[in-house]
Amino acid sequence: MKHSITALCVASMLMAGCGEKAKEDIVEKTNPTFLQLAKDRFSVRYYTKTPVEQEKIDAILEAARVAPTAKNLQPFHIYILQSKEAIAKINELSRCAYEAPVVFIVCYDKSKAWVSPFDPGDNSGIMDTSIVGTHMMLEAFEQGLGSCWVKFFDAREVAAAFEIPENHTPSFLLDVGYPANGAAPAKPHFEKREIKDFTTYK
Ligand SMILES: Cc1cc2nc3c(=O)[nH]c(=O)nc-3n(C[C@H](O)[C@H](O)[C@H](O)COP(=O)(O)O)c2cc1C
Numbered sequence: 001m002k003h004s005i006t007a008l009c010v011a012s013m014l015m016a017g018c019g020e021k022a023k024e025d026i027v028e029k030t031n032p033t034f035l036q037l038a039k040d041r042f043s044v045r046y047y048t049k050t051p052v053e054q055e056k057i058d059a060i061l062e063a064a065r066v067a068p069t070a071k072n073l074q075p076f077h078i079y080i081l082q083s084k085e086a087i088a089k090i091n092e093l094s095r096c097a098y099e100a101p102v103v104f105i106v107c108y109d110k111s112k113a114w115v116s117p118f119d120p121g122d123n124s125g126i127m128d129t130s131i132v133g134t135h136m137m138l139e140a141f142e143q144g145l146g147s148c149w150v151k152f153f154d155a156r157e158v159a160a161a162f163e164i165p166e167n168h169t170p171s172f173l174l175d176v177g178y179p180a181n182g183a184a185p186a187k188p189h190f191e192k193r194e195i196k197d198f199t200t201y202k
Contacts, residue, residue: 076125
């Protein structure tokens with residue numbers, strides 16, 4: 001979703017002396033709010049072979065970089081698979097790599113993650129990487145790309161296949177690429193509970 005068209009539309013409306021309300025409607029449609037972006041994103045499971053431009057990969061990684069982490073310890077490490085060999089290998093290891101041209105393996109280092117004194121057996125790695133992944137997924141969408149968050153893989157097998165050091169635990173995969181023609185939200189995308197069904201005010 002690029003905003004240059006918005007700027008052009010708004011500029012021409014201003015010159016034409018259009019009303020404030022119409023201007024707001026156009027900005028709303030072409031420059032969506034966060035909530036609209038969050039609602040419009042869906043999991044993509046069919047991709048074209050078109051390579052993803054490095055600038056777009058950089059933007060996704062920048063979104064990862066600025067994600068909040070417990071105590072700002074930033075315990076994450078990201079492997080970027082895009083070579084033919086790496087993509088073939090990840091597709092052998094997970095049926096949910098969906099032949100995407102880029103697959104990120106988002107890992108955390110449990111020795112660097114925050115440990116709560118209230119729960120010393122746990123660490124913040126999964127939480128930290130989940131926020132990192134959410135930033136990445138939404139930035140991918142903002143860049144006009146599709147993505148799919150994937151947990152269907154054996155972390156030990158993937159770590160071994162890509163020679164990921166022991167201190168990096170794979171948390172999830174994020175498939176990214178241009179959606180194939182006809183890629184559309186699957187049924188579960190529309191099956192979201194109502195707010196009243198998952199909230200309790202006290
Ligand atoms: C933690 C997590 C794990 C997921 N694992 C998989 C997976 O292994 N394979 C897959 O195709 N989709 C996976 N998904 C995508 C979900 O199925 C999808 O987000 C959900 O059905 C809602 O659809 P939507 O993303 O289109 O809104 C996963 C999503 C999350 C958040």
